[in-house]
Amino acid sequence: MPVDIDIAKVAKLARLELSAEELERYGAQLGDILEHAERVQALPTEGVPPTSHPLPMTNAFRSDEVTGSLDRDDVLAAAPDADGPYFRVPKILGEEVEGDNG
Amino acid sequence: MTDEARVDWEAVIGIETHVELQTASKMFCGCPVSFGAPPNTTVCPVCLGLPGALPVPNEAAIEGILRIGAAFGCELVSYSEFHRKNYFYPDLPKNYQISQYDLPLCVNGSVEIETDESSSTIGITRVHMEEDTGKSLHVGEGGRIADADHSLLDFNRSGVPLVEIVSEPDIRSAAEARAYGSEIQRIVRSLGVSDARLEEGSMRFDANISVRRRGDEEFGTRTEVKNVNSLRSLQGAIAFEIERQVRVLEGGGSVVQETRHWNEATGVTASMRSKEESEDYRYFQEPDLVPLEVDDAWRERIVASLPELPSARRSRYRALGLDMINAGLLVDDAALGSLFDDAVAAGADPAATANRLTGEVVAYTRREGVGVSETALTADHLVELGTMVTEGDLSATAAKDVLAGVLAGEGMPRAVAEQRDLLQISDLGVIEAAVESVLAEHAEAVERMQGGDMKPVGFLVGQVMRATGGKADPKAVSELIRSRASSET
Ligand SMILES: [Zn+2]
Numbered sequence: 236m237p238v239d240i241d242i243a244k245v246a247k248l249a250r251l252e253l254s255a256e257e258l259e260r261y262g263a264q265l266g267d268i269l270e271h272a273e274r275v276q277a278l279p280t281e282g283v284p285p286t287s288h289p290l291p292m293t294n295a296f297r298s299d300e301v302t303g304s305l306d307r308d309d310v311l312a313a314a315p316d317a318d319g320p321y322f323r324v325p326k327i328l329g330e331e332v333e334g335d336n337g
Numbered sequence: 338m339t340d341e342a343r344v345d346w347e348a349v350i351g352i353e354t355h356v357e358l359q360t361a362s363k364m365f366c367g368c369p370v371s372f373g374a375p376p377n378t379t380v381c382p383v384c385l386g387l388p389g390a391l392p393v394p395n396e397a398a399i400e401g402i403l404r405i406g407a408a409f410g411c412e413l414v415s416y417s418e419f420h421r422k423n424y425f426y427p428d429l430p431k432n433y434q435i436s437q438y439d440l441p442l443c444v445n446g447s448v449e450i451e452t453d454e455s456s457s458t459i460g461i462t463r464v465h466m467e468e469d470t471g472k473s474l475h476v477g478e479g480g481r482i483a484d485a486d487h488s489l490l491d492f493n494r495s496g497v498p499l500v501e502i503v504s505e506p507d508i509r510s511a512a513e514a515r516a517y518g519s520e521i522q523r524i525v526r527s528l529g530v531s532d533a534r535l536e537e538g539s540m541r542f543d544a545n546i547s548v549r550r551r552g553d554e555e556f557g558t559r560t561e562v563k564n565v566n567s568l569r570s571l572q573g574a575i576a577f578e579i580e581r582q583v584r585v586l587e588g589g590g591s592v593v594q595e596t597r598h599w600n601e602a603t604g605v606t607a608s609m610r611s612k613e614e615s616e617d618y619r620y621f622q623e624p625d626l627v628p629l630e631v632d633d634a635w636r637e638r639i640v641a642s643l644p645e646l647p648s649a650r651r652s653r654y655r656a657l658g659l660d661m662i663n664a665g666l667l668v669d670d671a672a673l674g675s676l677f678d679d680a681v682a683a684g685a686d687p688a689a690t691a692n693r694l695t696g697e698v699v700a701y702t703r704r705e706g707v708g709v710s711e712t713a714l715t716a717d718h719l720v721e722l723g724t725m726v727t728e729g730d731l732s733a734t735a736a737k738d739v740l741a742g743v744l745a746g747e748g749m750p751r752a753v754a755e756q757r758d759l760l761q762i763s764d765l766g767v768i769e770a771a772v773e774s775v776l777a778e779h780a781e782a783v784e785r786m787q788g789g790d791m792k793p794v795g796f797l798v799g800q801v802m803r804a805t806g807g808k809a810d811p812k813a814v815s816e817l818i819r820s821r822a823s824s825e826t
Contacts, residue, residue, distance in 0.1 A: 288624070293627055295627045296394050299362050300362055302368075307375075310380060318487075322489065323487050
């Protein structure tokens with residue numbers, strides 16, 4: 236049973252720029268995965284508790300202790316761009332506040 | 338015009354409150370949580386989202402959120418999970434925020450609020466655990482000049498434990514919203530899990546606002562207001578937004594569902610144009626984290642660990658006869674409140690002690706820029722001072738001077754009073770002599786009193802007080818003068 240999927244929207248949400256040919260190829264592959272999920276979903280699971288995690292484990296915590304941080308020079312050296320003590324990134328578009336006073 | 342002035346419209350408001358927990362280390366890594374550290378010095382592979390890094394939850398943060406939930410009377414659920422909330426923004430290095438979706442740790446609580454006009458119960462839908470993002474600095478901020486098409490990023494805040502408290506849409510006015518915000522702040526502070534400072538961003542509000550015709554069941558279209566960083570702006574932004582929506586609707590228009598930005602300087606909200614598609618966070622279970630389970634023993638331990646909450650303290654103070662303002666001041670300042678509690682437990686009069694604490698003591702601490710616990714003042718001081726006044730050793734005025742001396746570290750009240758020569762004259766003979774000599778100097782006033790005109794009494798008392806250097810008991814002086822006037826008729 237084919238599953239309907241808006242691959243262009245998925246790509247856009249994931250910030251992936253795909254060509255028409257890639258959209259078709261990945262769309263088909265993702266469709267296959269979803270079809271597989273549909274088949275699994277059809278299995279009788281009454282009385283089977285849902286499993287969200289494969290590990291039979293809960294409450295894996297750490298105690299509230301400071302264990303240290305990285306050296307800033309090393310961190311910034313690994314970044315594509317830096318400015319003084321900061322990472323430098325292209326400004327996000329579409330954030331301007333409109334001059335609308337209601 | 339205030340929001341309340343629009344009698345035929347009703348506002349429906351829900352508030353999301355974010356609170357940073359002041360744990361020693363971050364939510365999922367061992368970097369320190371420290372406000373004001375130099376940029377990008379409290380970062381590691383986990384909170385920078387470097388490939389392969391794995392998060393491990395901080396147990397103290399989980400304790401903190403459970404205590405917050407318990408303080409609202411929430412159900413602390415037995416099974417809970419972390420989810421990934423996926424979106425793209427430069428201050429979010431992993432491209433997802435670890436948060437909680439359909440299985441938050443705390444659900445179904447409430448909080449009581451009071452305004453000048455009303456008191457009401459606001460439902461708490463849920464309280465969930467997440468992590469804070471980094472901070473973007475735009476052009477001109479931080480004393481740096483970045484060019485117009487770039488931002489600077491500081492990831493120190495990335496991964497700081499963040500609790501989100503979501504209210505039901507039960508709030509009906511801007512004043513109620515402010516009361517709600519300040520009560521949440523008080524509760525969080527009383528738990529000691531966060532300093533909840535709006536100006537530093539450790540507490541932040543987003544408000545969802547809609548209006549409807551009074552009597553309507555259905556909600557109107559809502560807008561969300563962000564960037565609210567004081568209680569005053571919370572009230573201002575909501576009042577503005579209610580007015581704006583009513584004006585739009587009365588003008589035959591319709592409210593657009595959107596996010597609006599509160600501009601503190603201009604006092605208006607404005608639309609935030611967003612190129613983002615409709616919000617689609619594609620939540621899914623965080624595969625790097627196992628589920629959380631809260632059993633009865635843990636739940637009971639959390640509930641037992643709660644301090645006396647602000648609302649309970651406020652009612653206790655009101656029951657002791659304190660007015661709203663004094664009760665509020667003692668609740669808001671934990672050190673002041675506990676000093677009050679200790680003094681009253683040791684026998685001090687509640688009303689007089691509260692007045693001293695919220696009056697002279699608060700004035701002193703504000704002037705000196707210190708907390709009350711940094712002054713020399715103790716409960717013993719307050720008890721002795723109160724006793725000296727009720728037993729007539731100190732006038733009300735002299736008591737203020739003595740308190741000033743105590744605050745300045747001059748010692749116990751009696752010693753300060755002796756040192757500063759402020760003890761009232763207890764020898765009645767001395768007072769009588771002073772009254773006699775003042776009456777002898779003001780024969781005309783005495784005549785008026787004998788004629789039944791008691792107006793000069795105040796003046797004469799003042800003269801005696803002056804003659805005794807303020808150390809006579811004005812009540813005793815007044816009585817003496819009155820009895821002299823009547824005995825001579
Ligand atoms: Zn870290």
